Each structure stands twice: as C-alpha cells, then as structure tokens.
Amino acid sequence: MPIAAVHHPGYTIDLPASHPFPMAKFRVLRDQLGTWGDAITWNRPSRATRAQLERVHTPAYLDALIGGHLDRAAQRRSGFPWSQALVERVRLETGGTVLTARLALEQGLALNAAGGTHHAHADSASGYCLLNDLAVTARTLLATGEVRRLLIIDLDVHQGDGTARLLADEPAAMTFSMHVARNFPARKAHSDWDVPLASGLDDTAYLETLADVLPRLIDQCAPDLVIYDAGVDVHQADRLGHCGLSDAGLYERDRRVIEAVRSQGIPLAGVIGGGYDRDLDALCRRHAQLFRAALHLQRRPNDT
Template identity: 40%
Template sequence: MLKIAWSSRYCHPLPQGHRFPMEKYNLLPEQLLYEGTVSNENFFEPGLLDEKWILNTHEEGYLKKLKTLSLSKSEIRKTGFPLSAELIEREIHIMQGSLQASLFALEFGIAMNVAGGTHHAFTNRGEGFCLLNDIAISANYLLDNKLSSKILVVDLDVHQGNGTAEIFKNNKNVFTFSMHGASNYPMHKEKSDLDIGLPDKIDDAAYLKLLKENLHFIVEIFHPDFMIFQSGVDVLESDKLGRLGLSIDGCKKRDKIVMELAKTNDIPIMCCMGGGYSERLTHIIEAHANTFRIAQDLYF
C-alpha cells in the first residue's frame, strides 16, 4: 500500500500575500481522494520527531534557537517565514513524516510525504522556506540504525539542494545529486557529489535526456540501497521562481524516470514534495498529483 504522510499542521497559516502556497497541502490530498488515486487509509499522520534525531543532523545551539524563538531578524529573514512556535512545531511534524515515510518505503518499496523536501536547511541555519532538513534527518536515521548503507539523494527542485550538500559533504555513504537552475537561488552554490546546472528555459527533451544519462550513471557507480527523491515542481515553465521551461507532462515524465529506475533496481524510495510557485494553483496541484499517480501506477 502507498503510505503518505499528511497532517493538518502542514497548513500553518501565513500572512496574507505571502508567496509560499500553504494551500497546496490541503488541496493536494483532496484532489487525490476526489479522483480515487488514493483513499483515506493511504494517509498517516506523523507525530513530533524525537529531538535526538534532529540533533543527529543539526547543531544543538541552532535547535535551541528555533525552540526558544530566538533567531535574529537576519536569520528569520533568510528563512522567508515569520517565526512562531506553531511554525517550529509544523517543521518537526514534517521531519517525522519523512522519517516514517522512509520506513514505509523499506516495507512497500515507495512512500511519500505531502510536505518535506526542505533542502535549504543547513546544520546550523535555515534558508529559503526551510528550517530543518528532512532529507538529511531521514538519511542519517537510516544509516545510524543500519537500515541502509548507501543513500542516493535525487534533488530535482529548481533550486540547488545547498543545505543537503553541506550536511553530507564529508559523508561517503550519501551521494547528493542536484539538477537545478544554474542562474537561480541560491546564488552561492554548495558542492554536491554531482551538480547539473541548467540553463534558463530548458525544454522537456533536453532536461529529460540529461536526467536519464546522469541518473543511470550514478546508480551504476554508486549502487545505492535507498533513494530520497526531492520532487519539487518549480521546474515548470509557469513557475514564478523557476526560470526553466518544463511542461506539466515533462515534469510527469521526470518523476516516472526516477521511480522506474528505483523500482527496476529494487531500491526503496521516499518522495518528498519540495517547491512549486506557479501563478495558478491548479498547475501546482496537478504537477504534484502526478507524482502520487505514478507511484500508485508503478508499485500498486
């Protein structure tokens, strides 16, 4: 069964006019239920993550500043969110959602988190709508509990996974692969194990060719036994923050390439959603929904 992390806490209200689309965390499950792609039994509600697993990735001083709401104005500005206790609680629930989804992926081959993909969170700071890094926390949990020994992070958000790259820069058991807009945020890129910087307006065909070639190469040389897929849909041509040129169908084919490779090679995969900032919310929901539809079609 496809297991999907979702919580009403994911939909923390933001000030009117904020550019981060919290609405998608309610609308996406509603769409999947309405069309019959999933049923209520597919969803599980994550609780709060034990702090020891946060501290396995993030510095204690940084976590303390989050919990006591003592980030500086500059630090708050870099996260892009107005700081609140509810926001920190939301983030910790998201971390648990990805961790539990990773365990379900070991059981069922694939599992998803409606949120997550918070790849701009570093060991000691947050950036770009990311406070804690669910990708890194999940990977470190699997490694430390000897549930995995070689993890491949496939980050296909339009923005480089700079926080994830920093966290795993000296860890040979995690291969970080980021395919992102070369001219997009963050302007200072960290060094992933493999970075593919893409030109503005790249189309479906060129994008998918690059993805196939590089992803197959990585699997051949690294031999991962677990994959974490950051499936941001800000690669769409319609995205306000993206600058790439993918169609909704191209984004769907992207997801299918990743999941088919994982399934063919018997590599469990956890998918977290990442960004999406198209002007029309329907484009965001449709592109995200395709990720879940493909998972159901391929695995169940």
Template identity: 40%
Template sequence: MIKYGLIPEQLRYEGTILEDDLFPPVKVSEEVILLTHEKNYWERLRDLRLSPAEIRRTGFPLTRQLVDREMIIAGGTVACCRFALESGIAFNVAGGTHHAGSNWAEGFCLLNDQAIAANFLLAEKLADAILVVDLDVHQGNGTAEIFKSEERVFTFSMHAEYNFPFRKEKSDLDIGLADGTGDDTYLSTLEQTLVPLFDRVKPGFVFFLSGVDVLATDNLGRLKLTRQGCAARDKLVLELCHSRKVPVQVSMGGGYSPGIIDIVEAHCNTFRLAQELFF
C-alpha cells in the same frame, strides 16, 4: 500553502489513494534532529532565539507554530522511510526543505527533512548507501553541506544554475541548467545521468525531491518544463527505483505557479505514477 490540503483531497476523490493510505505524522524527536543539525542552532531555533538576520533569511516570521510544523514535516519523512522499506515507496505531501543546513535556516526551510531522515536510516543501520535525487528547480545547498563529509550519502542536484541560492554548496554531483531549459534537454540530461549514477552509488535507499517549480508556469523557477515533461522526469526516477528494487521516499518540494491547478496536477502526477508502478 493550500496545495498541502488539495493534493490528498484530489487523490482521494479520483481513487488514486484511499483514506487508509494516509498516516498522520508526529514531531521528530530532538535526538533525531541532532543527528543532522548542530546543537546550538537547534536550541536557538527551538527557543525562538534566532537573530533578526537569521529570521530574514528564512523568509518567515519565526513562531512556535512554524517550528512545530517543521518538526512534524521531518517526522513525516522519517516515518515515510519505514513505510518505504516495507512497500517500496512512501510520500510526504510536504517536505523537501533542502535549503536548511546543519546550522542555518534559509529559503522557507528551517529543518532539513530528508537529511534528518537519511541520518536516521544510517543511525538505525537501515541503509548504508543512500542516494539523494534533488530535482527541485533550486540547488539543494543545505543537503549538500550536511553530507559533504558523509561517504554513505551521495547528493545529486539538477537545478537552474542562476536561480536561488545564489551561493551554491558543492553536492557530490551538481548539474546546473541554463535558464529556459525545456523538456527535451532536461529529460535527456537526466536520463544520461541517472543510470550511471545508480550503477556507481548502488543505493540501498533513495530520497527523491520532486519539486514542481521546474514548470514553465512557475513564478520562482527559470526552467520551461511542461506538465507532461515534469511527469516524464518523475517516471525516469521512479521506474529506476522500482526496477532496481530500491526503496524511495518522495518529498514534494517547491511549486509556485500562479494557477493552483498547475501545482496540484503536477504533484498528483507523481503519486499516480507511483500507484501504477509500485502497487
């Protein structure tokens, strides 16, 4: 998608980031993938042996380039974790592949980058209480399924209730919003939820999925947030992480507005806010 090049280009142009702030991701290893995804599923995906029905469920033709891309995205999110532990926050300009479950691909997601990174942190004993804050317009069903029996990872998804995926998994906390929910209701609901959630989980690390498909302009969303409302959403999450000194990794998630400027500006606002708060 064109946004993946335009976001860093815009941020460099305006001086929000410097070239030295960027890092080239590398593929995640099979060993780390298998902390999250079932061996049979991964090997069939790796060897391009998914069934036609499974491939249709992804929304993409299955190719070697696509699998490599997913491995690079997941590798980028794992690398972000180390940067976030050092400096407080790190971004993957892609990622947010939250529909991929332990043994399935779905909705443009083949490998679940934030779940892979969370399991990496647990395996390396770099965090023992993790909070996933998934504010994409679609429920993080794959993430919920992966961590359904993992007490060290708390999954929170606030999404459009009647949007894709139509068969939801059970997160530790799900808030399904009505179609047409706008800034005021969205932000008050989030604010009333986040502080008690941080108090309850006491996370040592946060994963934030900051999808901008919550915008009113989005073709695949059913919510009605303005660009300003989306920025206020990000501020609520990042200010709480910053004030509690909890490292946070941010993946961009979805954004399907017909005007590319709506997508790029909403995503860039997340980076701008992080620059103001953390650096």
C-alpha cells in the same frame, strides 16, 4: 496495491494573506489526493525528535528555533515569521520524511505530501527551509543501521545546497542535484554530483540530460534507498523556476525516476519539494503527478 503516503494537518499553518509562500498547497494537495479513494493509504507522522534533529543541526540553532529566539535577520533568511505553529509544522514535515523513508523500506515506495527542505543548514534557515528533512532522514537511517547506503536525487529546480553541505562528510550518503545554474542559492555547494542546467530548458533537453545521468548514478551508488526530491518548480509557469518543463514533461520526469529506481528493486521515498505558482489548484495538480506516476508504476504489473 495502494501507495503509502504521509500527511499531517499541521503541514499547513496560517500566514498573512500577502505572504509569498503557497502554504495552503499542502492542504489543497491532500484534498485533491483525497478524491482518489483507496488508491492511497494515508499515514500520519509524529514530529521529528530533538535527537534526530541534532544529527544535522547545531544545539544552539535548535534552541533558538524551538524556543522562539531567532533574531530578525535569521527569521528573514528563513522566509517566515516565527511562531510555535511554524516550529510544529517543520518538525512534523521532517518526521514525515523519516516515516516516508521507513514506509518505503517496508513497502518499496512511499511519498510524503510535503518535504524537500533542502536549503536548511546546520545552524541556520534559508529559502523557506528551517530543518533539512532530507539530511535528518539520511543520518537517522544510517545511524540506526536501517540502511547502509543511500542516494538523494534532488530534481527541485534549486540546488540542494544545505543537503550537500550537511552530508559532505558522510560517504554512505550520496547527494545528487540537477538544478538551474542561474538561480537561488547564489553561492552553490558541492554535491557529490551536480548537474547545473541552462535556464529555460524544454522537456526534450531536460529529459535527455536526465536519461544520460540516471542509470549511471544509480549504478555508481548502489543504494539501499533513494530519497527523491520531486520539486515542481522546474515547470515553465513557476514563479521561481526559470526552467521550461510542461505538465507532460514533469510527469515523464517523475515516471522515469521512479521506474529507474524501482526496476532495480531499490526502495524509493519521494517528497514533493518546491513549487511556487499562485494558482494553487494548478500547482497541486503538478505535485499530484508524482503520486499519479507512482500509482501507474505500482499497477503496471497487473495491467497486462
């Protein structure tokens, strides 16, 4: 069975060549995955609606963002110069995660080849995140009754501070973040469950910690859906990570999460999260491991 994946050409926009964010990674990842042929079924999202966004973001912030009135300080916090294409990009990416969650509910597993903008707050952007796709998706699916309870497993190397704050008063959405403690954001939020890590953990120490919490987390929450942020900035070569995972460790992390969730019959919607290597091919090969792990587990029942 092919993997359901979500992508839109609008995920990548033009930025100045000197800009530190690896914007082309969404296009390069799509190109890499395009060589897998019919192993992946591609779906194109529409932009998140204003009503969906207002479930987590303030009308004043959305007016400023969509209308192009973010002041210079707000643009600096976002990490990007404002443009109409940027607004379109983040709305498509957020719509992409909503679509991914719906495909996961239908098919068991789906992956957005973008997403994981977990630093965005109700009224402000932060750390390359303008809209919080995870919180918008959670609130949308709960509001429509598509799920009664969901769990966000955030393994990006940075804490999911925006998601934690946006869903703090929502008992039907459980937030879990495992992240390097001495890293952005300086001021942490309280997820429902946080696991702060020491800097520079290797594969063994990281995977042991994950193995210890993962089954308890899933048991405790008993969700109808897991949204998994598979940020690859835990990789030892990442510019912003301060963590020590190898390619093999990263693959094993994704495999274990997908297996732990799917073996319970729980749908999983994955997003690729952060990753900041200047070598785009290497970076996208790391993001592609999420798709490889998913494909391996989808095929396994027929392997024997």
